[in-house]
Amino acid sequence: MNMKRTLHLIPLVISPYLLPAQLTVDNTMNPLELVQNMLLGPGITASNVLFNSASGTFVSEQAGSFNNGTSSLGWDQGVILASGSIAVANGPNTSGSFTLGGGNFGASDPDLEILSGYSMNDVARLEFDFIPTEDSVWLRFAFGSEEYPEYVCSAANDAFGIFLSGPGITGPFENNAVNVAVVPGGNIPISINTVNSGIPGGLNSASNCAQLDPDWEQNSAYYVDNTGSTEIQLDGQTVAMTAVAAVISGSMYHLKLVIADGGDTAFDSAVFIAANGFTSDLFSTINEPASYDPQVRVDALNGLLFFHDHMGSDAEVTITDRIGRTVLRERSLGQGVQPLNIAALSTGMYILHLTG
Numbered sequence: 001m002n003m004k005r006t007l008h009l010i011p012l013v014i015s016p017y018l019l020p021a022q023l024t025v026d027n028t029m030n031p032l033e034l035v036q037n038m039l040l041g042p043g044i045t046a047s048n049v050l051f052n053s054a055s056g057t058f059v060s061e062q063a064g065s066f067n068n069g070t071s072s073l074g075w076d077q078g079v080i081l082a083s084g085s086i087a088v089a090n091g092p093n094t095s096g097s098f099t100l101g102g103g104n105f106g107a108s109d110p111d112l113e114i115l116s117g118y119s120m121n122d123v124a125r126l127e128f129d130f131i132p133t134e135d136s137v138w139l140r141f142a143f144g145s146e147e148y149p150e151y152v153c154s155a156a157n158d159a160f161g162i163f164l165s166g167p168g169i170t171g172p173f174e175n176n177a178v179n180v181a182v183v184p185g186g187n188i189p190i191s192i193n194t195v196n197s198g199i200p201g202g203l204n205s206a207s208n209c210a211q212l213d214p215d216w217e218q219n220s221a222y223y224v225d226n227t228g229s230t231e232i233q234l235d236g237q238t239v240a241m242t243a244v245a246a247v248i249s250g251s252m253y254h255l256k257l258v259i260a261d262g263g264d265t266a267f268d269s270a271v272f273i274a275a276n277g278f279t280s281d282l283f284s285t286i287n288e289p290a291s292y293d294p295q296v297r298v299d300a301l302n303g304l305l306f307f308h309d310h311m312g313s314d315a316e317v318t319i320t321d322r323i324g325r326t327v328l329r330e331r332s333l334g335q336g337v338q339p340l341n342i343a344a345l346s347t348g349m350y351i352l353h354l355t356g
Contacts, residue, residue, distance in 0.1 A: 021068040021070075021071070021231065022068060022090070022091035022092055022230065022231055022232075023066055023067070023068050023069050023072055023073075023089060023090065023091045023231050023232045023233075024066065024067050024068055024090055024091075025064050025065065025066045025067075025080055025086045025087055025089055025090055026064050026065050026066075026067075027059060027060065027061060027063065027064030027065075027086055028059065028064070029059070029064065029065060030051075030056060030057050030058055030059045030060075030063075031049055031050075031051035031056035031057075031058075031060065031063050031126055032049045032055075032056035032057050034063060034064070034065065034079050034126075035049050035056065035079075035126070035128055036049075038065055038077075038078060038079050038275050038276075039078075039079050039273060039275075039276070039277065039278050040276065040278055040279075041276035041277060041278055041279030041280075042133075042276075042279050042280070043132055043133040043134050043137075043279055043280030044130050044131070044132055044133075044137070044278055044279060044280050045130060045131050046128045046129065046130045047128065047129050047130070048128055048129045049126075049127075049128040050125075050126075050127050050128065051063060051124075051125065051126055051127075052107065052123065052124065052125050053125070056126075056128075060124075061084075061085045061086065061087075062081060062082050062083070062084070062085070062086060062122075062124040063079070063080070063081050063082075063086065063124060063126060064079075064080055064086045065077065065078065065079060065080065066078060066079075066080045066086075066089065066272060068091075068231070069231075069232075069272060071231045072091075072224075072226070072229065072231040072232040072237070073142050073232075073237075073240060073272050073274075074142070074240040074274075075140070075240070075274040075275065075277070076275070077275045078272055078273050078274045078275040078277060079272075079273045079275070080270055080271070080272050080273075081124040081126060081257060081259050081270065081271050081273075082124060082259065082268055082269065082270040082271075083121075083122040083123070083124060083158060083259055083260050083261045083268045083269050083270070084099070084100055084122060084261075084268035085100045085268070086270065087100055088100045088146065088233060088234070088268045088270065089144070089232060089233055089234055089270050089272075090233055091229065091230065091231045091232045091233055092229060092230045092231065092232070092233065093226050093227060093228055093229040093230075093232060093233050093234070093235065094233065095233075096150070096227070096235055097146065097150070097267065098146055098233055098235075099146060099266055099267050099268060100268070106121060107121070107122065107123045107260075108120040108121065108123055108260065109123045109125055109161075109258045109260060110174065111161060111163055111173040111174055111177070111179070111256070111258070112159055112160075112161050112258050112259075112260050114172070114173070115159050115161050115179060115189040115191065116157045116158070116159040116189075116191055116260075116262040116263075117157060117193075117211065117212060117262075118155055118156075118157050118262045118263040119262075119263060120159070120260040120261065120262055121260060121261045121262075121264065121265045122260055122261045122265055122268070123258060123259070123260040124258065124259050124260065125256060125257070125258040126256075126257045126258075127254065127255060127256040127257070127258075128254070128255060129252055129253065129254050129255075130252075130253055130254075130255055130278075131250060131251065131252055131253070132247050132249060132250075132251075132253070132280035133249060133250070133280050134247075134249055134280040135246060135247060135248065135249050136244065136245065136246055136247065136280065137164075137244070137245050137247055137253075137278070137279065137280045138242055138243065138244050138277075138278070138279055138280075139162060139180075139242070139243045139273065139277055139278045139279075140240060140241070140242050140273065140274040140277035141160075141162075141181065141240075141241055141242075141243065141271055141272060141273045141274070141277070142237055142238050142239065142240050142241065142271070142272045143160045143181075143190050143195070143237060143238045143241075143259075143269065143270075143271050143272075144226070144232070144234035144236065144237030144238070144269065144270055144271075144272070145158050145192060145234055145235070145236060145237070145267070145268070145269035145270070146233075146234055146235055146267040146268055146269070147192045147235075147267045147269060148192065148196060148197075148201075148225075148226075148234075148235045148236025148237075149196065149197055149199070149201050149225070149235065149236060150201040150202055151192060151201050151202075151204070151267065152192060152193065152196040152197065152199065152200055152201040152204060152209065153193055153196075153200035153201065153204040153205060153206055153207075153208040153209040154192075154193075154201065154202075154204040154208060154263070155208070155262070155263035155264075156192065156261070156262055156263045156264050156266075156267065157191050157192050157193045157208075157212075157262035157263060158191060158192050158259070158260065158261050158262045158267075158268075158269035159189060159190065159191035159192070159259070159260065159262055160181055160189075160190045160191070160257075160258070160259045160269070160271045161179045161181050161189060161190070161256075161257075161258050161259075162179060162180045162181040162243050162255065162256070162257055163177040163178070163179055163180075163255070163256040163258070164177055164178055164179075164180050164245050164247075164253060164254070164255055164256075165177035165178075165253065165254045165256075166247070166248075166251060166252060166253030166254055167247075167248050167251045167252075167253070168246075168247070168248055168251075169245075169253075175254065177254070177256070178245070180243040180244065180245045181241075181243050182243075183195060183213070183219050183222060184222065184241065188212070188213045188219070189212075190238065190241075191212065191262070192262070192269075193208055193209040193212050193213075193216065194209070194212050194213050194216055194219060195219045195222050195223055195238050196209070196216075196219070196220065196223055196236070197220050197223055197225060197236070198216070198217035198218075198219070198220035198223075222238050222239050222241070223236060223237075223238060223239070224236065224237050224238070224239060234269075234270060240274075247280070249280075255278075257271070257273070259271050316329065316330075317329070317330050317340060317352070318352075319340075319342070319345070319351065319352055320351050327345060328340070328342065328344075328345070
């Protein structure tokens with residue numbers, strides 16, 4: 001008897017010729033341009049862009065774009081928001097306590113305070129209305145900070161949230177929003193005290209982490225130590241994550257991306273969002289070379305995935321889960337339509353990598 005499977009796949013193409021390079025940032029685009037030109041992917045139209053509750057037409061030191069993120073983040077370019085100047089992320093990692101200051105001093109966000117458990121400062125809040133073409137939306141991100149590792153399990157709990165509100169959504173936050181930026185497999189929010197190395201910094205008490213997540217030490221699987229990195233300044237970060245939410249096709253929703261310093265105004269944090277990484281298209285691509293046009297089709301009933309391979313017999317096909325673990329790897333059979341047996345995969349969202 002065949003069992004019907006539901007598989008959400010985001011094909012991801014990474015060029016094997018991209019070498020490690022220092023991440024660089026730029027804030028010449030205003031928030032409106034960042035949303036329309038960098039953030040939006042297939043299946044999404046956006047309007048009414050605001051940054052820190054003001055018009056999105058003004059440039060801010062807390063919002064911009066980044067390049068050369070492939071080695072440290074998993075994608076080359078995208079949008080960066082920071083609790084201070086975005087320049088804090090420029091590589092390499094030269095200091096364990098680097099800070100540039102700046103930011104939106106004293107400004108907070110009530111929803112983010114709920115997630116962090118502490119008062120917030122230097123908020124960077126990007127929000128807009130959007131209409132999806134499909135019944136799901138995805139947003140690819142990574143959170144990083146200079147609070148790592150010294151201030152893990154302290155009151156300096158910087159945090160990041162993605163708050164979604166609209167038809168069919170009922171949550172505890174403003175406008176009945178829900179937070180979709182969570183640790184994989186649950187509803188634990190993204191912050192210094194929830195995703196880290198699993199070791200309290202200095203003389204900090206583990207109880208400060210445990211009050212947000214009793215299993216906080218297990219979340220070290222989603223943490224990356226950037227000490228000595230040649231690519232990025234931030235001392236630590238999460239692995240690349242994907243926020244996923246069910247929506248109603250053609251309906252208007254509101255999205256709020258917000259990051260802030262928790263408990264203090266120093267040692268800033270930043271969030272990186274993949275270029276064209278906010279999408280409602282099931283088979284969207286990230287970092288896809290312009291000359292490469294994969295076509296993907298899922299036969300869930302028979303456990304098969306078909307893709308059109310233009311790379312040839314030297315291509316390698318890899319499927320990873322949402323936290324980057326490899327669940328399937330095969331060598332392509334050659335150019336043309338290739339079948340891939342995915343019957344052993346559990347229901348969930350996976351990422352298809354084609355390299356060659």
